Amino acid sequence: MNRRQFLSAAGVGATGCLCGCVGGEGSAPSGGGDTNASNAPREGFDATDAAGDPDPVGFANVSLPVPMDELNRGAPLDAIPAIVTPEFDDDWADVDATLDDGELVVGVELAGEARAYPLAVLNWHEIVNDEFDRPVLVTFCPLCGSAVVAERVVGGDTRTFGVSGYLWQSDLVMYDSESDSLWSQILATAIRGPLTGTQLDLLPSTTTSWGEWRDSRPETTVLLPPPLSDTVTGRVTRDYDRDPYLGYDTSSRVGIGYNDEVDDRLHPKTRVVGVAHGNAAVAYPLPVVSEASVVNDDVDGLPVVVAASTQGTLVAYVRRVDGETLTFEREPGADVLTAGGSRWDLHTGRAVDGAREGATLARANDRSPMFWFAWADFFPETEIHGE
Structure with missing residues:
Protein backbone atom coordinates (compact mmCIF):
# COMPACT_ATOMS: atom_id res chain seq x y z
CA MET A 1 0.00 0.00 0.00
CA VAL A 232 -7.65 28.65 -25.15
CA THR A 233 -7.26 27.19 -28.65
CA GLY A 234 -10.31 28.87 -30.17
CA ARG A 235 -13.86 27.71 -30.79
CA VAL A 236 -13.26 23.97 -30.85
CA THR A 237 -15.95 21.35 -30.41
CA ARG A 238 -16.23 17.78 -29.15
CA ASP A 239 -18.93 15.11 -29.11
CA TYR A 240 -20.55 16.16 -25.85
CA ASP A 241 -23.02 13.28 -26.04
CA ARG A 242 -20.11 10.85 -25.73
CA ASP A 243 -18.37 10.08 -22.45
CA PRO A 244 -14.64 9.59 -23.17
CA TYR A 245 -14.30 7.81 -19.80
CA LEU A 246 -17.23 5.42 -20.20
CA GLY A 247 -16.93 2.55 -17.72
CA TYR A 248 -13.96 4.02 -15.88
CA ASP A 249 -15.96 5.01 -12.79
CA THR A 250 -16.97 1.41 -12.08
CA SER A 251 -13.78 -0.39 -13.04
CA SER A 252 -10.83 -1.22 -10.79
CA ARG A 253 -8.50 0.68 -13.11
CA VAL A 254 -6.63 3.49 -11.37
CA GLY A 255 -5.31 6.43 -13.35
CA ILE A 256 -3.32 5.74 -16.49
CA GLY A 257 -0.62 3.59 -15.04
CA TYR A 258 1.27 5.84 -12.63
CA ASN A 259 -0.22 4.55 -9.37
CA ASP A 260 2.04 1.70 -8.29
CA GLU A 261 0.13 0.89 -5.13
CA VAL A 262 -3.42 1.67 -4.10
CA ASP A 263 -5.01 1.69 -0.66
CA ASP A 264 -7.25 -1.38 -0.86
CA ARG A 265 -9.44 -0.70 2.17
CA LEU A 266 -12.21 0.22 -0.27
CA HIS A 267 -12.87 -0.35 -3.96
CA PRO A 268 -10.78 2.35 -5.69
CA LYS A 269 -13.83 3.93 -7.30
CA THR A 270 -15.97 4.11 -4.16
CA ARG A 271 -17.21 7.68 -4.00
CA VAL A 272 -16.28 9.40 -0.75
CA VAL A 273 -16.58 12.87 0.67
CA GLY A 274 -13.48 13.74 2.66
CA VAL A 275 -13.20 16.10 5.60
CA ALA A 276 -9.76 17.22 6.79
CA HIS A 277 -9.40 19.32 9.92
CA GLY A 278 -6.48 19.86 12.24
CA ASN A 279 -4.45 16.66 12.27
CA ALA A 280 -7.27 14.36 11.17
CA ALA A 281 -8.88 13.29 7.92
CA VAL A 282 -12.01 11.18 7.54
CA ALA A 283 -13.49 9.67 4.39
CA TYR A 284 -17.25 9.09 4.32
CA PRO A 285 -18.14 6.44 1.69
CA LEU A 286 -21.42 6.88 -0.18
CA PRO A 287 -22.70 3.34 0.64
CA VAL A 288 -22.08 3.83 4.38
CA VAL A 289 -23.66 7.27 4.46
CA SER A 290 -26.67 6.14 2.44
CA GLU A 291 -27.28 3.23 4.80
CA ALA A 292 -26.98 5.44 7.87
CA SER A 293 -29.36 8.06 6.41
CA VAL A 294 -27.48 10.81 8.27
CA VAL A 295 -24.11 10.87 10.06
CA ASN A 296 -23.29 13.18 12.96
CA ASP A 297 -19.55 13.10 13.58
CA ASP A 298 -16.55 15.03 14.88
CA VAL A 299 -13.27 15.49 12.97
CA ASP A 300 -10.57 16.67 15.35
CA GLY A 301 -12.95 19.08 17.06
CA LEU A 302 -14.97 20.03 14.00
CA PRO A 303 -18.60 18.84 14.36
CA VAL A 304 -19.89 17.66 10.98
CA VAL A 305 -23.06 16.23 9.52
CA VAL A 306 -22.81 14.08 6.40
CA ALA A 307 -25.70 12.85 4.28
CA ALA A 308 -26.53 11.61 0.79
CA SER A 309 -29.51 12.65 -1.29
CA THR A 310 -32.00 10.10 -2.55
CA GLN A 311 -30.10 10.19 -5.86
CA GLY A 312 -26.67 9.77 -4.26
CA THR A 313 -25.29 13.31 -3.90
CA LEU A 314 -22.90 13.44 -0.93
CA VAL A 315 -22.83 16.56 1.26
CA ALA A 316 -20.88 17.46 4.39
CA TYR A 317 -21.66 20.46 6.56
CA VAL A 318 -20.38 21.96 9.80
CA ARG A 319 -23.20 21.33 12.28
CA ARG A 320 -22.37 24.29 14.50
CA VAL A 321 -24.80 27.23 14.23
CA ASP A 322 -24.38 30.42 16.25
CA GLY A 323 -22.02 28.60 18.58
CA GLU A 324 -24.39 25.68 19.18
CA THR A 325 -23.61 22.17 17.94
CA LEU A 326 -26.74 20.59 16.49
CA THR A 327 -27.58 16.89 16.13
CA PHE A 328 -29.36 16.15 12.88
CA GLU A 329 -31.97 13.59 11.93
CA ARG A 330 -33.40 12.72 8.52
CA GLU A 331 -36.99 12.91 7.36
CA PRO A 332 -37.77 9.46 5.95
CA GLY A 333 -37.59 9.30 2.17
CA ALA A 334 -36.87 13.01 1.79
CA ASP A 335 -33.83 15.20 1.18
CA VAL A 336 -34.62 17.07 4.39
CA LEU A 337 -32.66 17.16 7.64
CA THR A 338 -34.07 18.27 10.98
CA ALA A 339 -32.29 19.90 13.92
CA GLY A 340 -32.60 22.89 16.25
CA GLY A 341 -36.32 23.24 15.66
CA SER A 342 -35.91 23.64 11.88
CA ARG A 343 -36.03 21.64 8.68
CA TRP A 344 -32.92 21.94 6.52
CA ASP A 345 -32.61 21.45 2.75
CA LEU A 346 -29.99 18.72 2.30
CA HIS A 347 -28.85 20.15 -1.04
CA THR A 348 -28.25 23.73 0.06
CA GLY A 349 -27.73 23.41 3.84
CA ARG A 350 -30.34 26.12 4.39
CA ALA A 351 -32.95 26.09 7.15
CA VAL A 352 -36.32 26.42 5.41
CA ASP A 353 -38.52 26.95 8.47
CA GLY A 354 -38.62 27.04 12.26
CA ALA A 355 -36.31 28.67 14.77
CA ARG A 356 -33.27 28.65 12.45
CA GLU A 357 -35.05 29.71 9.26
CA GLY A 358 -32.69 31.50 6.91
CA ALA A 359 -29.51 30.11 8.45
CA THR A 360 -27.09 28.25 6.16
CA LEU A 361 -24.67 25.54 7.24
CA ALA A 362 -21.03 26.01 6.25
CA ARG A 363 -19.50 23.28 4.14
CA ALA A 364 -17.14 20.93 5.95
CA ASN A 365 -15.38 19.71 2.78
CA ASP A 366 -13.05 21.92 0.76
CA ARG A 367 -13.37 19.77 -2.36
CA SER A 368 -16.24 17.90 -3.93
CA PRO A 369 -16.60 14.13 -3.39
CA MET A 370 -14.13 12.00 -5.31
CA PHE A 371 -12.98 8.43 -5.85
CA TRP A 372 -11.56 6.67 -2.80
CA PHE A 373 -8.16 5.95 -4.35
CA ALA A 374 -7.67 9.65 -4.98
CA TRP A 375 -8.54 10.74 -1.45
CA ALA A 376 -6.37 8.00 0.06
CA ASP A 377 -3.46 8.85 -2.22
CA PHE A 378 -3.15 12.31 -0.69
CA PHE A 379 -4.44 11.30 2.76
CA PRO A 380 -2.83 7.89 3.37
CA GLU A 381 -3.53 8.05 7.11
CA THR A 382 -7.19 8.86 6.61
CA GLU A 383 -9.83 7.16 8.67
CA ILE A 384 -12.85 5.62 7.00
CA HIS A 385 -16.14 6.30 8.73
CA GLY A 386 -17.85 3.05 9.61
CA GLU A 387 -14.64 1.00 9.88
Whole structure:
Protein backbone atom coordinates (compact mmCIF):
# COMPACT_ATOMS: atom_id res chain seq x y z
CA MET A 1 0.00 0.00 0.00
CA ASN A 2 1.33 3.44 -0.92
CA ARG A 3 1.79 5.33 2.35
CA ARG A 4 2.65 8.91 1.51
CA GLN A 5 3.01 11.25 4.44
CA PHE A 6 -0.17 12.76 5.76
CA LEU A 7 -0.68 16.26 4.34
CA SER A 8 -2.09 17.62 7.58
CA ALA A 9 -0.97 21.21 7.30
CA ALA A 10 -2.59 21.71 3.93
CA GLY A 11 -6.11 20.46 4.61
CA VAL A 12 -5.72 18.95 1.16
CA GLY A 13 -8.20 16.77 -0.68
CA ALA A 14 -7.06 14.20 -3.20
CA THR A 15 -7.39 13.01 -6.70
CA GLY A 16 -5.70 11.15 -9.47
CA CYS A 17 -6.42 12.30 -12.99
CA LEU A 18 -6.70 10.90 -16.48
CA CYS A 19 -6.16 14.40 -17.78
CA GLY A 20 -4.46 14.21 -21.11
CA CYS A 21 -5.53 10.71 -22.08
CA VAL A 22 -7.20 12.04 -25.21
CA GLY A 23 -3.95 13.51 -26.55
CA GLY A 24 -0.57 12.28 -27.67
CA GLU A 25 2.99 13.18 -26.74
CA GLY A 26 4.03 16.82 -26.78
CA SER A 27 5.63 19.65 -24.86
CA ALA A 28 4.24 21.58 -21.92
CA PRO A 29 5.37 24.31 -19.53
CA SER A 30 8.17 23.16 -17.27
CA GLY A 31 7.31 25.59 -14.51
CA GLY A 32 10.25 27.78 -15.38
CA GLY A 33 10.63 31.50 -15.05
CA ASP A 34 9.21 32.53 -18.45
CA THR A 35 6.28 34.94 -18.19
CA ASN A 36 3.59 35.37 -20.81
CA ALA A 37 0.33 37.21 -20.25
CA SER A 38 -1.16 36.14 -23.57
CA ASN A 39 -3.96 33.57 -23.75
CA ALA A 40 -3.04 32.62 -27.32
CA PRO A 41 -2.01 29.01 -28.03
CA ARG A 42 1.71 28.48 -27.51
CA GLU A 43 4.27 26.07 -28.88
CA GLY A 44 5.12 24.51 -25.53
CA PHE A 45 8.22 24.53 -23.36
CA ASP A 46 11.23 22.36 -22.67
CA ALA A 47 10.39 19.78 -19.98
CA THR A 48 13.58 20.36 -18.01
CA ASP A 49 14.39 21.98 -14.69
CA ALA A 50 14.50 25.74 -15.09
CA ALA A 51 17.36 27.73 -13.64
CA GLY A 52 14.86 30.23 -12.29
CA ASP A 53 13.17 27.76 -9.94
CA PRO A 54 13.23 28.75 -6.27
CA ASP A 55 14.96 26.56 -3.74
CA PRO A 56 12.79 23.66 -2.51
CA VAL A 57 10.33 24.68 0.18
CA GLY A 58 8.11 22.64 2.44
CA PHE A 59 4.41 22.45 1.63
CA ALA A 60 2.78 20.40 4.38
CA ASN A 61 4.93 17.26 4.03
CA VAL A 62 5.49 17.78 0.29
CA SER A 63 8.78 19.23 -0.89
CA LEU A 64 8.39 21.98 -3.47
CA PRO A 65 9.19 22.53 -6.24
CA VAL A 66 8.21 19.06 -7.44
CA PRO A 67 11.08 17.55 -9.50
CA MET A 68 10.38 17.19 -13.20
CA ASP A 69 11.00 13.45 -13.00
CA GLU A 70 7.91 13.15 -10.77
CA LEU A 71 5.70 14.61 -13.50
CA ASN A 72 4.27 12.28 -16.13
CA ARG A 73 3.21 13.31 -19.60
CA GLY A 74 -0.44 12.70 -20.42
CA ALA A 75 -0.91 14.99 -23.43
CA PRO A 76 0.59 17.98 -25.22
CA LEU A 77 0.08 21.49 -23.89
CA ASP A 78 -3.54 22.60 -24.40
CA ALA A 79 -4.48 19.34 -26.14
CA ILE A 80 -7.32 19.45 -23.63
CA PRO A 81 -8.40 23.04 -24.30
CA ALA A 82 -9.46 24.95 -21.20
CA ILE A 83 -12.48 27.21 -21.51
CA VAL A 84 -11.55 30.89 -21.24
CA THR A 85 -14.79 32.63 -22.31
CA PRO A 86 -17.69 30.63 -20.89
CA GLU A 87 -21.28 31.24 -22.01
CA PHE A 88 -24.36 30.28 -20.01
CA ASP A 89 -28.08 29.82 -20.54
CA ASP A 90 -31.08 28.43 -18.68
CA ASP A 91 -30.71 25.04 -20.38
CA TRP A 92 -29.31 23.28 -23.44
CA ALA A 93 -32.40 23.76 -25.59
CA ASP A 94 -30.33 25.39 -28.34
CA VAL A 95 -27.31 23.10 -28.00
CA ASP A 96 -26.53 20.26 -30.39
CA ALA A 97 -26.20 17.85 -27.45
CA THR A 98 -28.44 16.61 -24.65
CA LEU A 99 -28.36 17.43 -20.94
CA ASP A 100 -30.59 14.99 -19.08
CA ASP A 101 -31.69 15.44 -15.47
CA GLY A 102 -29.41 12.60 -14.39
CA GLU A 103 -26.27 14.14 -15.93
CA LEU A 104 -23.69 15.12 -13.31
CA VAL A 105 -22.71 18.76 -12.90
CA VAL A 106 -20.34 20.74 -10.71
CA GLY A 107 -22.53 23.31 -8.98
CA VAL A 108 -21.19 26.65 -7.77
CA GLU A 109 -23.17 29.32 -5.91
CA LEU A 110 -21.52 32.66 -5.15
CA ALA A 111 -22.92 36.09 -4.30
CA GLY A 112 -26.46 34.83 -4.85
CA GLU A 113 -25.72 33.46 -8.34
CA ALA A 114 -25.84 29.75 -9.14
CA ARG A 115 -24.20 28.05 -12.12
CA ALA A 116 -23.86 24.45 -13.23
CA TYR A 117 -20.88 23.02 -15.13
CA PRO A 118 -21.82 19.69 -16.74
CA LEU A 119 -19.28 16.89 -16.62
CA ALA A 120 -20.26 16.28 -20.24
CA VAL A 121 -18.23 19.45 -20.92
CA LEU A 122 -15.63 19.18 -18.15
CA ASN A 123 -14.63 15.66 -19.21
CA TRP A 124 -13.37 17.22 -22.44
CA HIS A 125 -12.04 20.56 -21.15
CA GLU A 126 -11.27 20.10 -17.41
CA ILE A 127 -10.85 23.83 -16.68
CA VAL A 128 -13.21 26.80 -16.90
CA ASN A 129 -11.93 30.33 -16.30
CA ASP A 130 -15.04 32.17 -15.12
CA GLU A 131 -16.22 35.38 -13.44
CA PHE A 132 -18.76 35.76 -10.65
CA ASP A 133 -18.30 38.68 -8.28
CA ARG A 134 -14.62 37.68 -8.54
CA PRO A 135 -12.48 35.68 -11.00
CA VAL A 136 -13.23 31.97 -10.45
CA LEU A 137 -11.49 28.77 -11.53
CA VAL A 138 -13.64 25.65 -11.97
CA THR A 139 -11.72 22.40 -12.48
CA PHE A 140 -12.54 18.72 -12.82
CA CYS A 141 -10.20 15.75 -12.98
CA PRO A 142 -11.97 12.82 -14.71
CA LEU A 143 -9.63 10.11 -13.39
CA CYS A 144 -10.32 11.15 -9.81
CA GLY A 145 -13.92 12.19 -10.19
CA SER A 146 -13.00 15.35 -8.26
CA ALA A 147 -13.92 18.99 -8.63
CA VAL A 148 -11.89 21.86 -7.20
CA VAL A 149 -13.13 25.45 -7.38
CA ALA A 150 -11.03 28.44 -6.36
CA GLU A 151 -10.42 32.13 -6.86
CA ARG A 152 -7.99 32.59 -9.73
CA VAL A 153 -6.31 35.64 -8.24
CA VAL A 154 -2.68 35.67 -7.12
CA GLY A 155 -1.16 38.75 -5.52
CA GLY A 156 -4.06 40.85 -6.74
CA ASP A 157 -3.62 39.71 -10.35
CA THR A 158 -6.13 37.57 -12.23
CA ARG A 159 -4.64 34.37 -13.68
CA THR A 160 -5.78 32.36 -16.70
CA PHE A 161 -5.36 28.62 -16.31
CA GLY A 162 -4.91 25.85 -18.84
CA VAL A 163 -4.15 22.12 -18.98
CA SER A 164 -0.39 21.54 -19.04
CA GLY A 165 -0.57 17.93 -20.19
CA TYR A 166 1.35 16.71 -17.14
CA LEU A 167 0.17 14.51 -14.27
CA TRP A 168 1.52 14.60 -10.76
CA GLN A 169 0.53 11.75 -8.44
CA SER A 170 -2.03 10.98 -11.16
CA ASP A 171 -3.57 14.44 -10.71
CA LEU A 172 -4.25 17.11 -13.30
CA VAL A 173 -1.40 19.62 -13.49
CA MET A 174 -2.55 23.08 -14.56
CA TYR A 175 -0.50 26.06 -15.70
CA ASP A 176 -1.21 29.77 -15.52
CA SER A 177 -0.37 31.64 -18.71
CA GLU A 178 0.93 34.72 -16.90
CA SER A 179 3.86 33.01 -15.15
CA ASP A 180 3.97 29.50 -16.68
CA SER A 181 3.96 28.07 -13.17
CA LEU A 182 2.62 24.54 -12.82
CA TRP A 183 -0.21 23.90 -10.36
CA SER A 184 -1.58 20.78 -8.69
CA GLN A 185 -5.33 20.72 -9.15
CA ILE A 186 -6.00 18.96 -5.84
CA LEU A 187 -3.57 20.99 -3.79
CA ALA A 188 -4.69 24.17 -5.61
CA THR A 189 -1.02 25.07 -5.21
CA ALA A 190 1.82 25.98 -7.56
CA ILE A 191 4.28 23.08 -7.54
CA ARG A 192 6.87 24.46 -10.00
CA GLY A 193 7.81 27.85 -11.38
CA PRO A 194 7.93 31.43 -10.09
CA LEU A 195 4.79 31.02 -7.97
CA THR A 196 5.87 27.75 -6.29
CA GLY A 197 4.16 27.34 -2.94
CA THR A 198 1.37 29.82 -3.71
CA GLN A 199 -2.07 28.51 -2.75
CA LEU A 200 -5.36 29.51 -4.34
CA ASP A 201 -8.30 30.36 -2.10
CA LEU A 202 -10.81 27.52 -2.38
CA LEU A 203 -14.54 28.08 -2.92
CA PRO A 204 -17.42 25.72 -2.11
CA SER A 205 -18.81 23.48 -4.82
CA THR A 206 -21.06 20.46 -5.22
CA THR A 207 -21.05 17.50 -7.58
CA THR A 208 -24.67 16.53 -8.14
CA SER A 209 -27.16 15.78 -10.89
CA TRP A 210 -28.44 18.52 -13.17
CA GLY A 211 -31.99 17.75 -12.06
CA GLU A 212 -31.19 18.04 -8.36
CA TRP A 213 -29.18 21.21 -8.82
CA ARG A 214 -31.84 22.88 -10.95
CA ASP A 215 -34.67 21.89 -8.59
CA SER A 216 -32.87 23.26 -5.53
CA ARG A 217 -31.75 26.41 -7.36
CA PRO A 218 -34.39 27.25 -10.00
CA GLU A 219 -32.60 30.46 -11.05
CA THR A 220 -29.41 28.63 -12.02
CA THR A 221 -27.76 28.92 -15.39
CA VAL A 222 -25.73 26.19 -17.04
CA LEU A 223 -22.44 26.25 -18.96
CA LEU A 224 -22.85 25.92 -22.72
CA PRO A 225 -20.31 23.70 -24.51
CA PRO A 226 -17.93 24.97 -27.18
CA PRO A 227 -18.14 26.37 -29.77
CA LEU A 228 -20.67 28.52 -27.87
CA SER A 229 -18.02 28.90 -25.15
CA ASP A 230 -14.53 29.82 -26.33
CA THR A 231 -11.36 27.92 -25.38
CA VAL A 232 -7.65 28.65 -25.15
CA THR A 233 -7.26 27.19 -28.65
CA GLY A 234 -10.31 28.87 -30.17
CA ARG A 235 -13.86 27.71 -30.79
CA VAL A 236 -13.26 23.97 -30.85
CA THR A 237 -15.95 21.35 -30.41
CA ARG A 238 -16.23 17.78 -29.15
CA ASP A 239 -18.93 15.11 -29.11
CA TYR A 240 -20.55 16.16 -25.85
CA ASP A 241 -23.02 13.28 -26.04
CA ARG A 242 -20.11 10.85 -25.73
CA ASP A 243 -18.37 10.08 -22.45
CA PRO A 244 -14.64 9.59 -23.17
CA TYR A 245 -14.30 7.81 -19.80
CA LEU A 246 -17.23 5.42 -20.20
CA GLY A 247 -16.93 2.55 -17.72
CA TYR A 248 -13.96 4.02 -15.88
CA ASP A 249 -15.96 5.01 -12.79
CA THR A 250 -16.97 1.41 -12.08
CA SER A 251 -13.78 -0.39 -13.04
CA SER A 252 -10.83 -1.22 -10.79
CA ARG A 253 -8.50 0.68 -13.11
CA VAL A 254 -6.63 3.49 -11.37
CA GLY A 255 -5.31 6.43 -13.35
CA ILE A 256 -3.32 5.74 -16.49
CA GLY A 257 -0.62 3.59 -15.04
CA TYR A 258 1.27 5.84 -12.63
CA ASN A 259 -0.22 4.55 -9.37
CA ASP A 260 2.04 1.70 -8.29
CA GLU A 261 0.13 0.89 -5.13
CA VAL A 262 -3.42 1.67 -4.10
CA ASP A 263 -5.01 1.69 -0.66
CA ASP A 264 -7.25 -1.38 -0.86
CA ARG A 265 -9.44 -0.70 2.17
CA LEU A 266 -12.21 0.22 -0.27
CA HIS A 267 -12.87 -0.35 -3.96
CA PRO A 268 -10.78 2.35 -5.69
CA LYS A 269 -13.83 3.93 -7.30
CA THR A 270 -15.97 4.11 -4.16
CA ARG A 271 -17.21 7.68 -4.00
CA VAL A 272 -16.28 9.40 -0.75
CA VAL A 273 -16.58 12.87 0.67
CA GLY A 274 -13.48 13.74 2.66
CA VAL A 275 -13.20 16.10 5.60
CA ALA A 276 -9.76 17.22 6.79
CA HIS A 277 -9.40 19.32 9.92
CA GLY A 278 -6.48 19.86 12.24
CA ASN A 279 -4.45 16.66 12.27
CA ALA A 280 -7.27 14.36 11.17
CA ALA A 281 -8.88 13.29 7.92
CA VAL A 282 -12.01 11.18 7.54
CA ALA A 283 -13.49 9.67 4.39
CA TYR A 284 -17.25 9.09 4.32
CA PRO A 285 -18.14 6.44 1.69
CA LEU A 286 -21.42 6.88 -0.18
CA PRO A 287 -22.70 3.34 0.64
CA VAL A 288 -22.08 3.83 4.38
CA VAL A 289 -23.66 7.27 4.46
CA SER A 290 -26.67 6.14 2.44
CA GLU A 291 -27.28 3.23 4.80
CA ALA A 292 -26.98 5.44 7.87
CA SER A 293 -29.36 8.06 6.41
CA VAL A 294 -27.48 10.81 8.27
CA VAL A 295 -24.11 10.87 10.06
CA ASN A 296 -23.29 13.18 12.96
CA ASP A 297 -19.55 13.10 13.58
CA ASP A 298 -16.55 15.03 14.88
CA VAL A 299 -13.27 15.49 12.97
CA ASP A 300 -10.57 16.67 15.35
CA GLY A 301 -12.95 19.08 17.06
CA LEU A 302 -14.97 20.03 14.00
CA PRO A 303 -18.60 18.84 14.36
CA VAL A 304 -19.89 17.66 10.98
CA VAL A 305 -23.06 16.23 9.52
CA VAL A 306 -22.81 14.08 6.40
CA ALA A 307 -25.70 12.85 4.28
CA ALA A 308 -26.53 11.61 0.79
CA SER A 309 -29.51 12.65 -1.29
CA THR A 310 -32.00 10.10 -2.55
CA GLN A 311 -30.10 10.19 -5.86
CA GLY A 312 -26.67 9.77 -4.26
CA THR A 313 -25.29 13.31 -3.90
CA LEU A 314 -22.90 13.44 -0.93
CA VAL A 315 -22.83 16.56 1.26
CA ALA A 316 -20.88 17.46 4.39
CA TYR A 317 -21.66 20.46 6.56
CA VAL A 318 -20.38 21.96 9.80
CA ARG A 319 -23.20 21.33 12.28
CA ARG A 320 -22.37 24.29 14.50
CA VAL A 321 -24.80 27.23 14.23
CA ASP A 322 -24.38 30.42 16.25
CA GLY A 323 -22.02 28.60 18.58
CA GLU A 324 -24.39 25.68 19.18
CA THR A 325 -23.61 22.17 17.94
CA LEU A 326 -26.74 20.59 16.49
CA THR A 327 -27.58 16.89 16.13
CA PHE A 328 -29.36 16.15 12.88
CA GLU A 329 -31.97 13.59 11.93
CA ARG A 330 -33.40 12.72 8.52
CA GLU A 331 -36.99 12.91 7.36
CA PRO A 332 -37.77 9.46 5.95
CA GLY A 333 -37.59 9.30 2.17
CA ALA A 334 -36.87 13.01 1.79
CA ASP A 335 -33.83 15.20 1.18
CA VAL A 336 -34.62 17.07 4.39
CA LEU A 337 -32.66 17.16 7.64
CA THR A 338 -34.07 18.27 10.98
CA ALA A 339 -32.29 19.90 13.92
CA GLY A 340 -32.60 22.89 16.25
CA GLY A 341 -36.32 23.24 15.66
CA SER A 342 -35.91 23.64 11.88
CA ARG A 343 -36.03 21.64 8.68
CA TRP A 344 -32.92 21.94 6.52
CA ASP A 345 -32.61 21.45 2.75
CA LEU A 346 -29.99 18.72 2.30
CA HIS A 347 -28.85 20.15 -1.04
CA THR A 348 -28.25 23.73 0.06
CA GLY A 349 -27.73 23.41 3.84
CA ARG A 350 -30.34 26.12 4.39
CA ALA A 351 -32.95 26.09 7.15
CA VAL A 352 -36.32 26.42 5.41
CA ASP A 353 -38.52 26.95 8.47
CA GLY A 354 -38.62 27.04 12.26
CA ALA A 355 -36.31 28.67 14.77
CA ARG A 356 -33.27 28.65 12.45
CA GLU A 357 -35.05 29.71 9.26
CA GLY A 358 -32.69 31.50 6.91
CA ALA A 359 -29.51 30.11 8.45
CA THR A 360 -27.09 28.25 6.16
CA LEU A 361 -24.67 25.54 7.24
CA ALA A 362 -21.03 26.01 6.25
CA ARG A 363 -19.50 23.28 4.14
CA ALA A 364 -17.14 20.93 5.95
CA ASN A 365 -15.38 19.71 2.78
CA ASP A 366 -13.05 21.92 0.76
CA ARG A 367 -13.37 19.77 -2.36
CA SER A 368 -16.24 17.90 -3.93
CA PRO A 369 -16.60 14.13 -3.39
CA MET A 370 -14.13 12.00 -5.31
CA PHE A 371 -12.98 8.43 -5.85
CA TRP A 372 -11.56 6.67 -2.80
CA PHE A 373 -8.16 5.95 -4.35
CA ALA A 374 -7.67 9.65 -4.98
CA TRP A 375 -8.54 10.74 -1.45
CA ALA A 376 -6.37 8.00 0.06
CA ASP A 377 -3.46 8.85 -2.22
CA PHE A 378 -3.15 12.31 -0.69
CA PHE A 379 -4.44 11.30 2.76
CA PRO A 380 -2.83 7.89 3.37
CA GLU A 381 -3.53 8.05 7.11
CA THR A 382 -7.19 8.86 6.61
CA GLU A 383 -9.83 7.16 8.67
CA ILE A 384 -12.85 5.62 7.00
CA HIS A 385 -16.14 6.30 8.73
CA GLY A 386 -17.85 3.05 9.61
CA GLU A 387 -14.64 1.00 9.88
